[in-house]
Amino acid sequence: MTTLNIDHVSRWFGNVVAVNDITMTISPGVTGLLGPNGAGKSTLINMMGGFLAPSTGSVTLDGQAVWRNEQIYRQIGIVPEREAMYDFLTGREFVVANAELHGLGKKAAQKALATVEMEYAQDRKISTYSKGMRQRVKMASALVHEPSLLLLDEPFNGMDPRQRMQLMDLLRRMGDEGRTVLFSSHILEEVEQLASHIEVIVAGRHAASGDFRRIRRLMTDRPHRYLVRSSDDRALAAALIADPSTSGIEVDLQEGALRIQAVDFGRFTALLPRVARDHGIRLLAVSPSDESLESVFSYLVAA
Amino acid sequence: MYDPTVARLTYRGLLGRRRALILGALPVLLIVISVAVRAFTGTDDQVAADVLGGFALATMVPIIGVIAGTGAIGPEIDDGSVVYLLAKPIKRPTIIFTKLIVAIAVTMAFSAIPTFLAGMILNGNGQQIAVAYTVAALVASIAYAALFLLLGTITRHAVVFGLVYALVWEALFGSLVAGARTLSVQQWSLAVAHEVTGGDLVTSDVGLATGTVLLIAVTVVATWFAGQKLRTLTLAGEE
Numbered sequence A: 001m002t003t004l005n006i007d008h009v010s011r012w013f014g015n016v017v018a019v020n021d022i023t024m025t026i027s028p029g030v031t032g033l034l035g036p037n038g039a040g041k042s043t044l045i046n047m048m049g050g051f052l053a054p055s056t057g058s059v060t061l062d063g064q065a066v067w068r069n070e071q072i073y074r075q076i077g078i079v080p081e082r083e084a085m086y087d088f089l090t091g092r093e094f095v096v097a098n099a100e101l102h103g104l105g106k107k108a109a110q111k112a113l114a115t116v117e118m119e120y121a122q123d124r125k126i127s128t129y130s131k132g133m134r135q136r137v138k139m140a141s142a143l144v145h146e147p148s149l150l151l152l153d154e155p156f157n158g159m160d161p162r163q164r165m166q167l168m169d170l171l172r173r174m175g176d177e178g179r180t181v182l183f184s185s186h187i188l189e190e191v192e193q194l195a196s197h198i199e200v201i202v203a204g205r206h207a208a209s210g211d212f213r214r215i216r217r218l219m220t221d222r223p224h225r226y227l228v229r230s231s232d233d234r235a236l237a238a239a240l241i242a243d244p245s246t247s248g249i250e251v252d253l254q255e256g257a258l259r260i261q262a263v264d265f266g267r268f269t270a271l272l273p274r275v276a277r278d279h280g281i282r283l284l285a286v287s288p289s290d291e292s293l294e295s296v297f298s299y300l301v302a303a
Numbered sequence B: 001m002y003d004p005t006v007a008r009l010t011y012r013g014l015l016g017r018r019r020a021l022i023l024g025a026l027p028v029l030l031i032v033i034s035v036a037v038r039a040f041t042g043t044d045d046q047v048a049a050d051v052l053g054g055f056a057l058a059t060m061v062p063i064i065g066v067i068a069g070t071g072a073i074g075p076e077i078d079d080g081s082v083v084y085l086l087a088k089p090i091k092r093p094t095i096i097f098t099k100l101i102v103a104i105a106v107t108m109a110f111s112a113i114p115t116f117l118a119g120m121i122l123n124g125n126g127q128q129i130a131v132a133y134t135v136a137a138l139v140a141s142i143a144y145a146a147l148f149l150l151l152g153t154i155t156r157h158a159v160v161f162g163l164v165y166a167l168v169w170e171a172l173f174g175s176l177v178a179g180a181r182t183l184s185v186q187q188w189s190l191a192v193a194h195e196v197t198g199g200d201l202v203t204s205d206v207g208l209a210t211g212t213v214l215l216i217a218v219t220v221v222a223t224w225f226a227g228q229k230l231r232t233l234t235l236a237g238e239e
């Protein structure tokens, strides 16, 4: 059983604070590291993998320091975000080389290639691979020595739905075997589908932590904002404001639309069409006005 | 200390099609020049020494050294693929030492062999000139490979700095300023070469002892330092 301890870790680059005083424990099973682009996920994963020194704080794996300790890689497998990977080799040559660097042989390499279902293309040059194929060969190179900790930075980027599902199955299986698997993503659905535990980071800070139900609740319980155009904005506003699911309505004369803030997401989405129908009002447009992931995250940080 | 897998990856990267073409261009040029000189002037020991000293040792060897030395590690650090070496339980000095061996072998192959061939073409090794410059190219290959491997480990602009050193310092500045000449891999290797010919066609500004000590010191210190640098090499996200 392998546990990764991140203890009051910060990392800055010049004036930019990429990771700001993060403390978390990554336990066996699958953990998702969720955050928008630029949140500090890669920086944190690089420190977890021993490729970057924390400016302050420490990262330890079962009590052993990770930074400047090459023996730690007997236990760690890494799938980096960057694409480059000895493109002049074939997939098989690449994975065999990775196995040899662990003191293992062709057998371990072949097994890893089979695990990611890349045997069919193993003798092609990596330079001819699609993004999804590259991702799977990287995965194979990280698995050759059957690590107890697997770190993956945005592993689903560029994968088609079928490949994504395959990799999710594989990671789930590894989590079930008792390995510690951590992957980063900026897509909530991805993390929800796979991770039994989620760590959210935003702007370098640790924003939330828990299983997907808790994170989902944090996200849906916040006020939702909608921009609504209808055949009679005033009548619609009057009818909606009476309901407790609506916490605020503003008539935007310039836009010719209503800005509505709803506190109860489920109730409001049922209410709006019903009210419109009852009052004979035609809804011309209903659009969420702040559904970007960033706004969801900034809400989480403020909470 | 030496890891055959690291060596294989380094050779394949270095001798990829494009870089191999660049590595091969100067030796081909040297041979062409030698054939032309031989055809026009016949065999002349002084001319042979001028071509080998002025072009082969002063220009070709350091440039090959820059390409092989920085190329043995620089591109991997640049594109991030070095992570696949670093994420392994291998001592960092072992990675550097292995890459040094590869860089030395490639520099020697692409510089010493053509130097010897050119010497044979120019004057058939008269007065041991071909052998002397070949020895100079061999020992210079070691020091250049170590220096430029270090440069490739510490800076992204290793090729530029390397070429500036090779062309400005060794070739140009060195011929103008006396002080610069004693701090020059070329002069140190010439001191060794002088020992081979004994005559005064191959001379150096430094003595054999000084040259040898400095060659060894530069090689050892550069290699040690590169190993230390690799231990704390940080991989940050794409900026």
Ligand SMILES: Nc1ncnc2c1ncn2[C@@H]1O[C@H](COP(=O)(O)OP(=O)(O)O)[C@@H](O)[C@H]1O
Pocket (backbone or CB within 6 Å): A013, A016, A017, A018, A035, A036, A037, A038, A039, A040, A041, A042, A043, A044, B236, B237, B238, B239
């Ligand atoms: N090497 C670096 N130099 C300067 N700033 C960096 C460097 N690496 C990352 N950053 C900055 O740190 C922040 C976090 O980046 P990163 O960890 O790559 O985020 P994420 O992976 O979540 O997208 C960003 O603002 C980024 O610009």
Ligand SMILES: [Mg+2]
Pocket (backbone or CB within 6 Å): A041, A042, A043, A081, A153, A154, B237
């Ligand atoms: Mg990232």
